[in-house]
Amino acid sequence: MCFLYGVIINEPYTRTLTMGVMPVSSRKIRSILMIFLISVVGTSLLSLVLYNISTEIIKHQIEQQTRSSLINLSSRVSNLQDRISQSVIDLQNTQEYQLFIKSLPFKDYESSALVILNFVNQLRTMTASLDYVDNITFYNVENGKEYATNGVMNAQFQEFRDEIAKFETLGASQALFDTYNNGSPSVVYIQALPLFQPKPQGYLIFHYNAHFLRGLLQNEQVDSNYLIVNEEHQIVDSYSIDGTPTRSMQLPETLWQHSESTADSNLHSLSAQGNFYILHHPVNQKWSYIYFVKESLALAPIIELRNIVLLSTVILIVFSLVMYALSINLSWRGWNKISELIADSRDMRSKDDFDLLFHKIQGLMQNHNQLEHRMNVILPEAKEAFLRNILEKGCGKQDLVKMKQYNISLGSNPYRCFCVEADDYKALKELYTETDMSRFEYGIICVIREVMGEANISGFVIAENQTRFVGIYELDKKTDDTTLDDGLAKIKSFISEYFPFSVSIGVSQARSDISHIHLSYHEALESLKQKLIAGSNQVIYFNDFTRKETPFSPDVYEIEHDIVRQIREKNREFAYTALDRLIGIKKAENIDYRSLQNYLVNMTLFLFQEFTADHRLISQISISEMVQLATLEEWTEWIRTHCIDSLIDDMIQSERKQYEQISEKLVQHMENHLEQDLRLNEVCKQLGIPLHLANLALKEVHGVTFAEYLLQRRIELSKKWLRETQMSLDEISNFLFYSNAQNFSRAFKKYVGLPPGHYRKQHQTLTEESSV
Secondary structure (H helix, E strand, O other), X not given: OOOOOOOOXXXXXXXXXXXXXXXXXXXXXXXXXXXXXXXXXXXXXXXXXXXXXXXXXXXXXXXXXXXXXXXXXXXXXXXXXXXXXXXXXHHHOOHHHHHXXXXXXXOOHHHHXXXXXXXXXXXXXXXXXXXXXXXXXXXXXOOOOEEEOOHHHHXXXXXXXXXXXXXXXXXXXXXXXXXXXXXXXXXXXXXXXXXXXXXXXXXXXXEEOOHHHHHHHHHHOOOOEXXXXXXXXXXXXXXXXXXXXXXXXXXXXXXXXXXXXXXXXXXXXXXXXXXXXEEEOOOXXXXXXXXXXXXXXXXXXXXXXXXXXXXXXXXXXXXXXXXXXXXXXXXXXXXXXXXXXXXXXXXXXXXXXXXXXXXXXXXXXXHHHHHHHHHHHHHHHHHHHHHHHHHHHOOOHHHHHHHHHOOOOOOOOXXXXXXXXXXXXXXXXXXXXXXXXXXHHHHHHHHHHHHHHHOOOOXXXXXXXXXXXXXXXXXOOOOOHHHHHHHHHHHHHHHHHHOOOOEEEEEOOXXXXXXXXXXXXXXXXXXXXXXXXXXXXXXXXXXXXXXXXXXXXXXXHHHXXXXXXXXXXXOHHHHHHHHHHHHHHHHHOOOOHHHHHHHHHHHHHHHHHHHOOOHHHHHOOOHHHHHXXXXXXXXXXXXXXXXXXXXXXXXXXXXXHHHHHHHXXXXXXXXXXXXXXXXXXXXXXXXXXXXXXXXXXXXXXOOOOHHHXXXXXXXXXXXXXXXXXXXXXXXXXXXXXXXXXXXXXXXXXXXXXXXXXXXXXXHHHHHXXXXX
16 A cells, blocks of 8 residues: 655646736835845944954954053153162161261251261262262251252252152152253252151252153153153153154043042053053053054054055945846746746636736645644555555555655664454454454454553564454563563453454564565464364464474575565666575575475575466476476576566566556547646546656656646647647637647747747748649
8 A cells, every 4th residue: 555645736837837028127126226225234344343442452452552651651760769769768877867867957067077078978888879860969968069960950940949848748758740941851859858757847959950761761662652650640751753842742631530530540542632542540650651553553453454454345346246147047047947937727817927926835834734634544544554565565665755754663673573463253243343353353353562662672563454463563772571471461451351252463573684574574473273182272482393303594584575676676686695695504404305495495486376366377387397406506697697687577568558557548538638727636536546646657658747748748749739730829728728828839939849829820931832
């Protein structure tokens, strides 16, 4: 039994299906404009996003690269102050300092000259040990006198009166001041003495030389712009890579406002006035350190990237327009073909192709739902029919593919086959109705499935008839023969207890090759035949009784069934290969020649009885000729030529004859009904021909399908009408079931090479010339 469902479409008919001419230009233009708009917007947004991301990345890279430079710059100033503080501590521990402080105030300069000189010399030693310090002055708070290592410099700076006054105003123990001398920046560091005393006796004033700030800046980065800014946001000193003076430049006030509003005020960046600033304000210093660069210079890579993106955008837009134009053209050409395909003369004529497509798809969906419902009902029956077929005839390569399609998982593990048969079937038929027997059938199948499911044994069970059931179950690593045996015993006991009859179960031996599944089935049937000896209501195992008297191993019988399967598939080479395996039994089997001869004769008769009902072939077998075969090699050669080749040739001839008969019926029906709407599935139903054989027969005999043959005959008929009648193209297309003359003309030109109108004119011209 085989079930096949599909949609059969008459090809000549579908080639002629079309729709009316529609105004589609506006829709094409709208599609192109929409696509173009999406492309422009998308590429513009992409460019903007890339530009912003790249700008932030470059600024972040600059900030990361400059961070260490600014921190190093502030660290140099802090380190110098720390060295000065350490020198001051060392100074306090010297005898010169102690003696100098004790002698204050000096009443007599001449008696104190040596103390002062020793103290000043100590200050000079300190000056020599400190970088960038060129003068140290001690200021006496009590009398305002100063003692300096460089008196000339003291005079130039007016004895640091302004710096001292500012320092006293701060009330701090130390401070760093920036000042100017003759327009040049200078740095002064003041430390109160003695250390850690609330009331100072004097101030140590350290003057940094003019190279201090410039040296710090140049040593840090020679290719960057740096600024040092005091607490009043005034530029103390600066360095520019192009030599441009920057002391007079105006810093943006937002730079400081941003610093106050930022949680991390130690280091932050800002873009303003066409520059990119990075400000570092150390917590323990009053000075700030600024790096700045022109954004046009810093963002040079992003400008180049922006140009590349813009160029890429233009290229992509042009490419998109070209590709969209081509795709739209192809899409509309395809849409026209779809419109022709879905149009149907029996359907309503609509100017709206989308409305027509909607109704067509709606109908297809309804058909699909109906087909799915029918398949859900029929698929189990088809699956059981397929299983019955492989149990009877064996499992070939094509059957393995079908097993995957039917989702039948067998062959990965060893398996065993068993047959469950009701005892005393005739008595059951007399006692119970067909309805009762159907209920028994359903109940036994449920019992088998339930028991096997509880034992975690995978497989399937089918009903061969109302009283015999066949099961194939695998034995994996988790289950063994004992598990299956217990399940079969449970099935037998349950049916005997709850059903009004008992059953006998025949069990085959275990196998691994799925292609020998039919052997397992026949072994299970053979086991049931032993019920005559073993009695009813028993589980009978094939291994307990089989072939105890035969000298052959089961491998010989598997060879026999392999030959049967290959002959059925008309595969000579594989049948020869299976036959050649018989040669090996000479060494593997301890048998006498009479047993082997009887087996070979019986196998030959079995093959002819299995494949042909033609007694002519059987009558051609000469028993005396077979008896004269002296060696196993002669036997295999005789079976190859007189049995395998004869049977396969006979099957091929029978199949060819069947195809010719089916093809003749189909062709005759088409010739008689060319002017009708012919569908292959309907024709097959009328003639009683299987659908899958119809196309196969036409292809085998005539080399064309049903649709192709019907098209050829209709075109030939239309050629006759064009030559011999005055029928219009509309009349011809209607008679041949084309939706309109345009589709008929297209199909005619494709087949003949000329439009029907040119063909009629050409024939009329030839007729007139021949008459003249």
